Amino acid sequence: MIQGNTLSWQSSKKTSCSSEGRRKRRGSAGGTRSPEMVLKIPLRRAISLTPEHHPSSGPAELTGPAALKMEVNVLVVGADGVGKSALTVRFLTRRFIGEYGDLESIYSHNVTVDGKDVLFNIWDFPYSQDHSDENFTEEEKRIQWADGFVLVYSICDRASFSIIHQKVQVIKAAKEYLGLEKVPIVIVGNKRDLHHRRTVSSEEGRLLALSMDCEFYEVSAAEAYHGVLLVFHGLLDKIKESKLTTKKGTGIRGIVKSMSAVFARRRTDSL
Structure with a gap:
């Protein structure tokens, strides 16, 4: 259960859009937003931030007094117009914002889950940029940066x-390739609320996830916050499991290596 949160947002590059265009993208489905809301929720800006520049390079769990803290990097990807930015901002603010430009953003979001402080670093990356502006090396850097992934599609597309x-x-x-066997x-x-325009059945989504060993959720970012919350909490659980599996694997390999060294020394001594 989330007991409170703070949201910070990072930007290091100016957009090429006019102020009028930015005002249009900031408009919500419910009407004009108040100045107070604008101040509290800076939504979209282009950024030029790579994993090398980001302070975190993996899920950081500390020891001692800070043992109840955890940091995770999440990459959100999907085709244009599927609502991945709306999904992300719904999780961050509980609000639904309907219109976004094709701009990338990284958000930092502090929450408390099951008594542990968790810092989510969420990279919302446009699919169109992935194909037109960058190469495979850049995509690989984003994948290496991330501890977990949210892949979004629209049930209407x-x-x-x-x-x-x-x-x-x-x-x-x-x-x-990096040695991680279980990828969260x-x-x-x-867009579950648009079921009358559905072209992808729930069963197809479940079967795909099952065949790829992934978790599956069908939600409406426009209608409900709870379903979106389950997505990110479910991913957090998978990241924790992956981290534990990696630790256990490392421990077993270390034991095997040590035992092999002992037996090698014994064979040498007996010669």
Whole structure:
């Protein structure tokens, strides 16, 4: 259960949009926002931040008095227009904002989950940029930076669903190359409220997730906060499991290596 949160937002590059264009993107589905809300929720800006420049490079768990703190990096990806930014901001602020430009953002979000302070670093990256402006090396850097992944498609857009399989393969290939066997990935079917326009069934989403060993959620970022909360909490659980598995694997390999060294010394001494 979340007991409180703070939200910070990072930006290091100016946008090329006019102020009028920015005002249009900031508009919510419910009408004009008050000046107070604008101050509290700075939403979209382009950034030029790479994993090398970010203070965290993995899930950081501290020892001693700080043992109840954890930091995780989350990469949110999906085709244009599927609502991945709306999903992210719904988790960060509990509010639904309907319009966004194709700009990347990294948010830092502090919450308390099961008595532990968790800092979420969430990188919301536009799919169009991934294809037109950057190469595979840059995509690989983002994957290496992330501890967990939220892959979003729209239940009203079959093309957005079709790219999920390939994205999972790319992520797993990059992570397995680094020696990570269990990759925390959740697949999210968004826009459940538009079921009358559905082109991807819930069963298709579940079967894809099952075949790729991923978690699956179908939500409506526009209608409910709780479903979005379950997505990020579910991913956090998977990141914790992956971290424990990695530690255990390292421990076992260390024991085997030590035993091999002992037996090697004994064989040498007996000669």
